[in-house]
Amino acid sequence: NDNKNKVVVDENSAIIKIFRGFQGELDAKHDKHERLVKISRDVTIDSKRTIFLLHRHRDGSDREGNDEILNDAKDKIKEIQNIRFLAMAEELEGEDPYQFMRAISPGMQEYIEAISFYYYLKHGQLISLNEIQKDLVFSKTGEDEQNKILTLNVPPIEYLLGLADLTGELMRLTINSVGAGNLETPYKICEFLQIVYDAFNSYGNTLKDLNRKMGTLRQSLRKVENACYTLHVRGSEIPKHMFADVFMTSGDDKYAEDVE
Amino acid sequence: NDNKNKVVVDENSAIIKIFRGFQGELDAKHDKHERLVKISRDVTIDSKRTIFLLHRHRDGSDREGNDEILNDAKDKIKEIQNIRFLAMAEELEGEDPYQFMRAISPGMQEYIEAISFYYYLKHGQLISLNEIQKDLVFSKTGEDEQNKILTLNVPPIEYLLGLADLTGELMRLTINSVGAGNLETPYKICEFLQIVYDAFNSYGNTLKDLNRKMGTLRQSLRKVENACYTLHVRGSEIPKHMFADVFMTSGDDKYAEDVE
Amino acid sequence: MDVSDTLTATFTELQGYLQAEQQLREDIRFAVRDIEQTTREIQKVLQAIHQPQGLTKIALVCENSRKLFKDVQDQIKILSDKIPANQYYKYHDHWKFAIQRLAFLAALVIFLETEQLIDRQTAADIIGVKVSKEDGFHVDLDDYLMGLLQLASELSRLAVNAVIAGDYARPLQISSFLGELESGFRLLNLKNDALRKRFDALKYDVKKVEEVVYDLSIRGLKPSTET
Amino acid sequence: MDVSDTLTATFTELQGYLQAEQQLREDIRFAVRDIEQTTREIQKVLQAIHQPQGLTKIALVCENSRKLFKDVQDQIKILSDKIPANQYYKYHDHWKFAIQRLAFLAALVIFLETEQLIDRQTAADIIGVKVSKEDGFHVDLDDYLMGLLQLASELSRLAVNAVIAGDYARPLQISSFLGELESGFRLLNLKNDALRKRFDALKYDVKKVEEVVYDLSIRGLKPSTET
Amino acid sequence: MDVSDTLTATFTELQGYLQAEQQLREDIRFAVRDIEQTTREIQKVLQAIHQPQGLTKIALVCENSRKLFKDVQDQIKILSDKIPANQYYKYHDHWKFAIQRLAFLAALVIFLETEQLIDRQTAADIIGVKVSKEDGFHVDLDDYLMGLLQLASELSRLAVNAVIAGDYARPLQISSFLGELESGFRLLNLKNDALRKRFDALKYDVKKVEEVVYDLSIRGLKPSTET
Amino acid sequence: MDVSDTLTATFTELQGYLQAEQQLREDIRFAVRDIEQTTREIQKVLQAIHQPQGLTKIALVCENSRKLFKDVQDQIKILSDKIPANQYYKYHDHWKFAIQRLAFLAALVIFLETEQLIDRQTAADIIGVKVSKEDGFHVDLDDYLMGLLQLASELSRLAVNAVIAGDYARPLQISSFLGELESGFRLLNLKNDALRKRFDALKYDVKKVEEVVYDLSIRGLKPSTET
Amino acid sequence: MDVSDTLTATFTELQGYLQAEQQLREDIRFAVRDIEQTTREIQKVLQAIHQPQGLTKIALVCENSRKLFKDVQDQIKILSDKIPANQYYKYHDHWKFAIQRLAFLAALVIFLETEQLIDRQTAADIIGVKVSKEDGFHVDLDDYLMGLLQLASELSRLAVNAVIAGDYARPLQISSFLGELESGFRLLNLKNDALRKRFDALKYDVKKVEEVVYDLSIRGLKPSTET
Amino acid sequence: MDVSDTLTATFTELQGYLQAEQQLREDIRFAVRDIEQTTREIQKVLQAIHQPQGLTKIALVCENSRKLFKDVQDQIKILSDKIPANQYYKYHDHWKFAIQRLAFLAALVIFLETEQLIDRQTAADIIGVKVSKEDGFHVDLDDYLMGLLQLASELSRLAVNAVIAGDYARPLQISSFLGELESGFRLLNLKNDALRKRFDALKYDVKKVEEVVYDLSIRGLKPSTET
Numbered sequence A, B: 001n002d003n004k005n006k007v008v009v010d011e012n013s014a015i016i017k018i019f020r021g022f023q024g025e026l027d028a029k030h031d032k033h034e035r036l037v038k039i040s041r042d043v044t045i046d047s048k049r050t051i052f053l054l055h056r057h058r059d060g061s062d063r064e065g066n067d068e069i070l071n072d073a074k075d076k077i078k079e080i081q082n083i084r085f086l087a088m089a090e091e092l093e094g095e096d097p098y099q100f101m102r103a104i105s106p107g108m109q110e111y112i113e114a115i116s117f118y119y120y121l122k123h124g125q126l127i128s129l130n131e132i133q134k135d136l137v138f139s140k141t142g143e144d145e146q147n148k149i150l151t152l153n154v155p156p157i158e159y160l161l162g163l164a165d166l167t168g169e170l171m172r173l174t175i176n177s178v179g180a181g182n183l184e185t186p187y188k189i190c191e192f193l194q195i196v197y198d199a200f201n202s203y204g205n206t207l208k209d210l211n212r213k214m215g216t217l218r219q220s221l222r223k224v225e226n227a228c229y230t231l232h233v234r235g236s237e238i239p240k241h242m243f244a245d246v247f248m249t250s251g252d253d254k255y256a257e258d259v260e
Numbered sequence C, D, E, F, G, H: 001m002d003v004s005d006t007l008t009a010t011f012t013e014l015q016g017y018l019q020a021e022q023q024l025r026e027d028i029r030f031a032v033r034d035i036e037q038t039t040r041e042i043q044k045v046l047q048a049i050h051q052p053q054g055l056t057k058i059a060l061v062c063e064n065s066r067k068l069f070k071d072v073q074d075q076i077k078i079l080s081d082k083i084p085a086n087q088y089y090k091y092h093d094h095w096k097f098a099i100q101r102l103a104f105l106a107a108l109v110i111f112l113e114t115e116q117l118i119d120r121q122t123a124a125d126i127i128g129v130k131v132s133k134e135d136g137f138h139v140d141l142d143d144y145l146m147g148l149l150q151l152a153s154e155l156s157r158l159a160v161n162a163v164i165a166g167d168y169a170r171p172l173q174i175s176s177f178l179g180e181l182e183s184g185f186r187l188l189n190l191k192n193d194a195l196r197k198r199f200d201a202l203k204y205d206v207k208k209v210e211e212v213v214y215d216l217s218i219r220g221l222k223p224s225t226e227t
């Protein structure tokens, strides 16, 4: 490669000398960017798969498959952390992480979506930023045999954007739950989404990316509300004597009062 | 076709009976529209070819090929009139021509562009709407052996839109002329385009389609002015003794005065 | 100069033409605005059918609309007098939506009065136009069909409101009507983008009414008189 | 040189004007940001009505919103003091959406308290602006109407959530209110594109609520107190 | 019902407002159309400078334009009488382009007559408006600046056509003027997107004229009288 | 001259290629239009299943569709004969939607006849194309999948109409089929935007049918023969 | 269950197809990136012709480029091996611009070596592809033509730099070549928007070179050896 | 409720974070605005080189610019003090264009003073930033390169104006400089869209200067001292 260039480039030129230096620097940056995009894409794919897997979970039912699904998902998440994110942290060691945010952001958001979805199914709660961050601190043995701590920083904004996407998955979970005759989950999710929606609304226009996702969030909320509504008006029709039969999976009879 | 439908459609239904009638009417209209689109497309292709042919003309030079080119173009134009436009006029007999204007308009405009380009090269003048209209009156022997007059109406707006396109061809003619060392044509065209430009400008925003073409018209004019400018400043450099030599094709020495 | 003078003369003449046309468009715009105003009033009158007692007052509602249609006929006359022969389609875009809306409203009146599909002649008569383009200012077939598709949406809404008002027979009647209408439209080879797109909405309207009938069926509320 | 000096002087003066205007825009931006902040707080308070127990706490919710509206009034005062006479519409785009949102929220409070449509005077009073252009900083008619259309969407959502909360009367009340609102809007000849588009959404909202009432009717859940 | 009646009354009143506003817009549209017509005539008169003999008739061309500007002043009066106090910017979009064009044409006349930049007061006087917002119907600063930028494009075209007409001094004069103008604009912190974009075109115009001067220089055609 | 002659020969040859391609596109457009025409007829025939007596005539309906599919096969042959080897994807956009629609209709016929999912080979055979890209004119995988998703919507509508027609077993059968189909699609890692978007609609189709089954079960109308 | 198992098997298979395709796109992207890298190097080598001593080293420059073209051929082989039969156009957009650029560079080498227009066969050979679609990975006709148009721009620049370097024969040779090329393109009935647009630029390239020839001829610098 | 409370607490905390960030952005905006103002002043000073006598006053012009660069350094300090460690790229978009412009102006000063390409260290020193990101607020390599590309455009304009001012050596110097710069850029593998696009403009600038040198060559005006 160098030989080829020598044919035409005057290597004594001051400008050429200067540019030779830039060449390496630019290539290094681009290559790092490329590698990060690649890792990020892998994270996205793995996270999407985890979410797909989790949608086989049937919340509220005591299906024996549920535990297994959660365990599988947990394994996948651990794998993302220990392979993908470790590699990412190594690439970013000593860098201003925001320089490569465009490369890593898609994967990170999808991962936050996946882990928070997992966490919600497991604990019925929102995972905190701290908890997410905790999993992305790695200890690594350096060349000097000393242990070094590598931290992959999760910016709060990425956390918020990941949560915005989570609401879409919760909406799908609701639709699936209604189909499965699960009566509790939709109401729980509905309340959850209402709080998220109000919170995001109260942030106003501070975040452009978030704004873009607000429309989807609102739609998801309306869909969940409509699902609860459907459950409610349909539930009202159940003849009393059939009640136990139809809702045997749900130990909750708070809906009985609605039955005429 | 009818048999197939009978399997499923209740032919006694009043609604179905009504719609059977519409079917024929809609199909007839659509078919006519399709045929007109086809004719219009053929007119466009033929007109474009005529324009291409005319660009081989070298105005201002006494090239022997010029007459031949104009004759060929005239033949092509006659053919468009007597085959394409006659067919179009027959299709439109007794119709509101504006109903199918969207189908015929592209071809008509391209034809106006072609014939006015021809006319300009031949006579150095703008062809009038009347002259264009005159060529599109056909006499046809009807079934009753009586001669009938068919007129294909050229709306003034189509005429204007065709002229707007003509300016683009005149710009190309200028560029070609400069290349060919023809010194008179560019100045003539420049004046011509200035008048057209001023006129169109003075129409204001009355015509949406025209507005769309004004940008191109302005660009064409600027290109022609720049071409004249280039000719002029370059012409100024010709050593006096070489003058006759270089501009032997142009019998005009009105540019001599500009030579320093 | 010769060329220059000819050119200027030509363009001045054309300018006169353009100005006249622009004035005509202005006049049309005003005439259409009046028609639209009356159209909105008719629509407001007919909206009553969706109200709880609406279906009991159908005769009155139709009568009131027909009175307003008389005004429309006069306004259409004013408009059509402005249009030169054989230039209907030159200005068609100006009134096409108004005519579609009127065709829809006329069709709704006829459906309410007779449970039948309005035919083109009747629609033309109510609106005050001709059926065929040879006779002058007419209702374009596409516009008439657009009106029918708007009727379908209105009737699917009526099916819902009829159930609310306790009228369980009406949805069946509408379902059967829309089914036939859909079959009718399927006979047509729609090329026109707008019509075809609107036809997709018809399928949705049909489905909606089918679901209403379904709700009645499964609850045993479907009147048995239907065959 | 002469020309050059004059020109520089001229442009230096112009730069002064531009800078002043830019500063004013900056100030307006800040003032509007504060208003938007309070607006979001009011909205958050009112969102409670969609929650399971929300409809039982309407009085409290409205009271709390009205307290925040007092803050809005002060913030509007700060904003309007900045706007030179004659220039309301020069900067209208800056606060238009905020005022629409406030008009909507005021209308929601009034509906919850009285089941009535807010009139312009009341809306202006609650927000802290004038009704008429002549009196200064006012609520533009289009913005007031936009607020009403936003109310319609909110109420259609409320109808759904009321059913979830077991309140079967509320949808009927909303349906009737939206029907009236729709009739009202039909009287208007809307030229404003944004309004017209939003009006189409109103039709959808009305239909949505009708379907809720339908769902209640067909299951015998519709309260009979309504006539 | 009560609610229904109040609501109808309210909306009928609102429709009155909307109709009045719509009528006003209609009136403005017509008034602006007349202004545009005269503007086009002025432009046509001034276009003559690009023609071969044009530059020899500058005095006559300017005189003729100024006569037409008298008509503009009357038409502006008719327009401005229609605009209620406080609402200039509500309808600004209607006449903004016309005023920009007039500012440009006035600037062109002044340049041709005096080789100077028109100041705002002169521009306002020629067009028949006020300079300052406070005094009523005025020329907005942005519109005045837009007019100047349009002047730059026109002059870059004139430089080319002047050479064709054999006038080699004019490009130098234009080049120097545009250089000054560019310096002036560089002092401004343009926030307005349209202005900023148009300013980029100015840089191109300056460069274009520099290239004309370059073409003359390298061929020894540049008049030596210039220092 | 040598160069000139070669060049002219070269370009004359190239012009031949360009014209041939243009002609080919024209031919394809016509061939596809014929296919679309027959497709619409098949669809018309199959619509009968939604009518009250429709489900009793399934055998006849399928037979009639299959006859029309024979015509499709001939028309596909005409089309595919026109497409040079290796150029399927150069013109794919021309017939993609038609093939999707045909895949859907073939899948519907197979479902009605066998209650099974059509496999790609069967779909290809009915339509008259190949399964695999390597063998020539084939059904693209994405297009086949699109056809299946269209089937889901059609079946969800059929479930509703089956209940109206008193056939309570059909919804169960459809519900189970759609459940399987959804599981299948879940296995796919969909990248394609159009497919993924359409897949979201599948969930609603599934939900709709599940609601029908739910309605049947709480009323004791669910046939017990189902496993 | 039977149905379920078949269905799962089917979809698992389909998932395999989808994943393979996704992987293929990834592979193509990488292969094309390598080609682009070498293309840039060839271009760098050929830029030398514009330098003062460049035209004296043409043989060396061409030789060096041809060495790099060998690498291109290998890289094209890697790419084309990945593309299944019949799917060239499915992925055409990925490499279209690279091939156009290579066609241009090959044409430049041939012109420098022989003063002739490269024919498609030669271009294909140098790049390492086939000429005809039927034979597999080929250079699309449109892409070849695009390459020729890029050549025209490069040569018009070369004409200018040749004069600076004191080579007065080269512009004549280029002028004649571009004239032929333009005549050739005139024979084509271009539909393709991108090609036609690029063709318009060709005329300006031709004009530029003609002006250089004109400059030479009026100064008596035109070598007389030209016929 | 538990879930609800946790959620609310979380979101309140995040809101604080967002508000702080927003405030910081606001502060940055103001700091950058000041920098831009000084940048415009430097640019205005340097514009003088294009004027007839400009090239004779280079020393003075450079001196004046350097004085203003001192102000820039202070303003950059104010800005950089606001940016937390390792967040340079978080807010990079805010100042990126300003730094590019400053890099260009610094490069222009150095070129005028020394005829050399500015190196990064010198550019950083003049602007008042660091070279390497490890050291804090620095000039990003891409931005520095963008500055160089802007320099190329400015110099191509200067070549034209130098000829007008009778300086025939300067274009040769510029041509040689731009040629080297182009070679330098060709060494880089540009991925960045903005840089690559701007690089295309460089090619045009080089061509423009080549044409100026051509004009001088053919007229025998090229100074012979050049090797």
Ligand SMILES: [Mn+2]
Binding pocket: A113, A165, A166, A168, A169
């Ligand atoms: Mn997701």
Ligand SMILES: [Mn+2]
Binding pocket: B113, B165, B166, B168, B169
């Ligand atoms: Mn043309």
